[in-house]
Amino acid sequence: MDEPLNLVLFSGTDDRLNAAAVLAAGAAALGKPVNVFLQYWALDAFRRDRIERDHGLAPEAGAEGRRAVEDLARAGQASWADTLRQAKELGGVDIQACSLSMDLFHLEATDLDPLVDGVEGVTAFYLNAGNGQVVFI
Secondary structure (H helix, E strand, O other), rough: OOOOOEEEEEOOOHHHHHHHHHHHHHHOOOOOOEEEEOOHHHHHEOOOOOOOOOOOOOOOHHHHHHHHHHHHOOOOOHHHHHHHHHHHHHHOOEEEEEEHHHOOOOOOOOHHHOOEEEEEEEHHHHHOOOOOOOOEE
């Protein structure tokens, strides 16, 4: 369990962010370190003023997917942000914003939700990833 799970989040839709949060929480529950690297639209979803917003679903979800997600929320499923908060409480989950994406959106670290631990470049992400698996979402 020494090698980390490394998640590169590009998409900012709620269904994909939820999938990433569940993967992170599962790995953290097993004591596996998790590195999350936020790029582009995923980073945008982690803005302090946007994290609780509806970020939509991937186009292939369609109306049926929307209904299913809404049914799960009514049944009490935690949001992706809350799942990530729980994963971080388990320990070993590090969430970093991509410095290039920060520049693209003209963001400062203070613009991001406290879930985000810092800002790093892609080289630092790969150094932290070591020989661990990299998953792109």
